[in-house]
Amino acid sequence: MTRTPILPYIIAIFMVVLFMAPLVVAAMTSLKSPSELTQVLHLPTELYFENYVRAWQQMGRTFINSLLITGPAVLFSILVGTMAAYPLAYMRGRGGKLVYFLLLTGMLVPFQIVQIPLFLIIRWLGLYDTIPGMWLVHTAYAVPFCTFFMRNFFATVPQSMYEAALIDGCSKFGFLWRLLIPASTAGLSALAIIQSRYIWNDLLFAITLTNSDQARPATAAIAGFASGLQVEYGPLMAATLISVVPVMLAFLLFQKAFVRGLLGGAGK
């Protein structure tokens, strides 16, 4: 590990350029006045922060809604996914396989088509245009993915360990809580990041199931800048860059768990 090969740096830096170029254009656009927008690739002549003001005004309350929706929904979805994944990872026999298979089939459902029945179900539950309604929907539609994800992460912890733990008198819940979850921190953190991003960026459920500022998330406000005939590129890009921040914060927070050695201690 003492050699420092140059190739990884070349690849990494090249990818940084590729990954950042579109975002640089977006950032430049967010700082341009309307009269400069026709020259997409030119630098802004002066920094025009009005777009950020407009973006923030239009997002306003919806930004808080997004936080209120995403936080609990991420927690609930991971909780439910973990609960489902645990027995499915250690259960033997046909029943478990069948349930797993059916749950996975759920991932194939195109969400655009379930909107009408979903709307009716949510209204029937009295949850239309509410933040808890969004928790419920995001939790429900995350069941297959979170189960799939956690089950595969649990699979790194061998069956033999599970059996040994039970023989040692550890309860099933105790195994999950004290061994499995700590051993899967990296997986849980990755899932938390991914779920934060999915839920934060959801637009489809948002526009079907909410219609007012009391529950509507920021994505709806952002999409509003690019709707109908007109597109307001300056505020759209400003709003986008603002909306990226919370997900990046979640990323920075949870990625701390990607520290090598957690399983090294727990596993073998």
Added chain:
Amino acid sequence: MGHWIYLIVPICLYLMFFVVPIVWTFWLSLHSWNGISRDMKWVGGGNFMTLFLQPRFHHAVVNNIAWLIFYLLAPSGLGLLLAVILDRGIRFEGFFRIVFFLPFTVPAVAVAAIWRWMYEPTNGLITTVLNTVGLGGWAQNWLGDPNIVTFSLMGSVLWWTTGFAFLVFFAGLRNIPVECIEAAQIEGATPWQIFWRVTFPLLWPSTIIVLGLAAIDAMRVFDIIWATTMGGPAYASEVMATQMYEIAFGRLEMGRASAIAVYLLVIAGVLIMPYITYMSRRVADSEDS
């Protein structure tokens, strides 16, 4: 037996939010209905038959298969490469990690707007860069040429979703007991051998997640296409999900749109499920070994 307790909540949610809508969709697919009128006409398998014979629908299915191949190879491969590079220890790792993940956090509407600028055929960033380095001849009508529009969209998706594969692989790499790798190092294995003989097999669960989800995303791909081209020009970039949406709300044929959804479910089921089950079984095998 006690295991089933854990499954009660997920199964209830599943029945309510997946099974009910799927049954409803299937029932609708047997009708002709504009979504607004009070009368629905029973047409049996008519919608399925029409689609089965329609070149427009075939084209969408073919595009979905192209997306499947793309999703399995490109974002997954690139994500793995980046994860491995960072995992092996590199300076400014934290910075690289942020940059590689960043595009994944951008909402679809904005990705579409940004990539419209990238792909603007005469003054866009890509064409401009190609002109600058003397490769102007490679420049294309990126989003306007029916023959290449899907490939262009794949480019923006590669940028957008590689962060996901990167993240999962990176977490997976960090979950691998360091002893395994150290042991291999002591035995004098080259990094290349360590990767293929030790790391990659232990990374299998992450690989399943990435490839499984890639396959599913490929079947369901919608928002980036809809926001960038609406399936155009002239249906060229359509996939099943965008076609379903266009038929449902652009033409008000809810029955036929539902039939597309059912086809999508079945085609995806036939193409993907066996492969996911196969991979899951390999996990089970590796657990037992």
Added chain:
Amino acid sequence: MSKRTGFLGALLLGTALTFGSTAMAEEAELWHFFSSGSEAEGLEALMAVTNGINSDQPITSRVFPGNILEMRRAIQTSLMGGNPPAAYGSGFGYELKIFADAGHLRPLDDVWERIRGDEIFPEGVKRVTMVDGHPMGIPFDLSLINNIFFNKKVLEDNGVEVPTDWDSLVAACDALRDAGVQPLANAGGPYWSMYNFYPALISTVGVDGYYALADGSMSFDSPEFREALDLFRNTLVSCYAENWSGKSWTQSGDDLVNGDVGMFMMGMWLGGYMRQAGFEPEVDFDFFPAPGTENLAIFQMDLFAIPAGTGPATEAGVAFAEAAASTAAQAAFTVPKGSIAPNLEVDPSIYDAVGAKASAELKNAEAVLPNLVFMLPTNLGTELGVQLERFAIDPSEETENEMITTLEALRVELQAENAFVKW
């Protein structure tokens, strides 16, 4: 664990229900998709006027980001859920008919009479607001789509006169192309090529033929339709800028502002876009009617429709629609947006140069023609747009034949279902 899970579940459901029950207040709402820029500004100004008139039964607005497809979806789901809004922003013609046929719209004969609808709106507007003789909406926003915008400097610098007919248009294109400027912009998407096709269609089949195509009595495999396609191919299509299909309409607008292209046939909203970019009407840009439409006005239009109902919300919706027809409300919306008021009693002096010119075109037109696509059954209109985009990208004989076959098959099918309307 089971206890804990149960507790969590109960907690989740409990909070959910408490939040839920407070959210079901019945309010009179207007649903629309004018979420950005000058359209949003216009709607806000319009609501200020209407709520001033109806201060006893005000109405609030809800914006649904997206386009007309999203609006249809929102209205459709709300109708199924049994809680449609008091009013919503709608298209005209077939868009109204679909909802009216299902009994979902409140006919506005009473309002129409009070606002003297027959007098204040042009004939063409009236035709597509009525379904089976009953007005089903109140027009409030109108944009002409038969004008060709041009960059004045580009034309002057290259010594090109403003075209007046098909021949001078093609000659202008040739001159611009020789001077190294792309002649005519267009943009990808199912609408723009179709709007560009209308002048060629009218030049060939006239106003009566235009309506005949709309009501299904003219076939797509007729020699006239083919002739119209040929004219389209030899004029506008031959002028289109390189790579036009890969640009959005705003990107093509940028090209016009930056002088990369000389002309652009687009709806009036292009004028609004260029003004926002600091490009002055009559100084930097101007427009002329597309050949064959010199004495005509082809329009795109927005209306307010009122879902059927009897409650106070519907009453508020009706009052709102009536107020929205007033000259004050119409001026409030159209001036910020840069479109024109369908109500001809609105004083044209309130518009800027572009609006004033367009308003004069509308007033003096021999015939005011609605956008064809919204007179056709929805399915056929959508298909026509796609086929014309395809033809504009590749105007070969083969595409032309395929297109005619596809459209004609659809027309025959729809005629068998009695889907066409004589507007």
